[in-house]
Amino acid sequence: MHKLTQKEVFKGLNLENIDFYLLDTVDSTNTFAKQRLLNKEFLVVISEQQTSGRGRQGKEWYSPDAGNIYMTIKFKDKNPAPLSLIIGLLISEAMDSASGQKINAGLKWPNDLLINKKKICGILIESEINADEVEFIVGIGINYSLPKKELWWGEIGELKDILPREKLINSILRGIISYKENGYQNWVDAWEKRCMHMGMELKAVLNNQLKAEIGIFNGINEEGMMLLQTATELKVISSGECSIKGIY
Ligand code: BTN
8 A cells, every 4th residue: 555655745845844753553643742842833743553543532543554544733723713623624625625626524513524424534632731832732533444344434435536645634734734824714604614514403412411402503603612502592512522313
């Protein structure tokens, strides 16, 4: 299988601002990035395989050496918008710009990307406080091919000719670099346009709470919180997951 090369991944990017590691295997690109200092503006870690890939909520992220994307970008972010939702939006946009087509990967709150109702990308954002500054460790997993399958796991193998992974990684990096420099005006509108469950009924499961809320998804606010119209009130939900009938 064609391995990722520095030349393709970082094409046109200024490596004076980027420290990077292209690895064959690692426990987790997030763990690896956490253990390293941020000496330049960005630290990028990419691996062909992970032996202990981590998902959200302590779950495992299945990470075979199968031509998927396992990458982590570490940087400081002073923009006010919630990074977690922004990253999902930037990846959905990067898929369109890298392929030159409207792939329209749908966003599912807070930051999953879905194609054909299945999850094709997961994002795990961690943070560390270093000398009063917050460093974000943004982990991105995108599946092209999964030898093992779960019902909700999707893959984008059929897009690999129009969306080769080195091109997609390059576009994602460009998006994040540009966001760090310039922020993102009207990101709420852009996020809602790409959201695949606007106006739909869903069940929101709140973090650290056993309680779930059912209601109509009414979009998000400037902090990225979910606005959920339940039978009795408009609830603002800050963190958690959501599930929608018929969709992973
Ligand atoms: C999720 O549960 O949806 C988030 C999955 C995040 C997976 C990526 S793969 C690269 C990075 N390293 C990890 O260990 N996890 C993230």
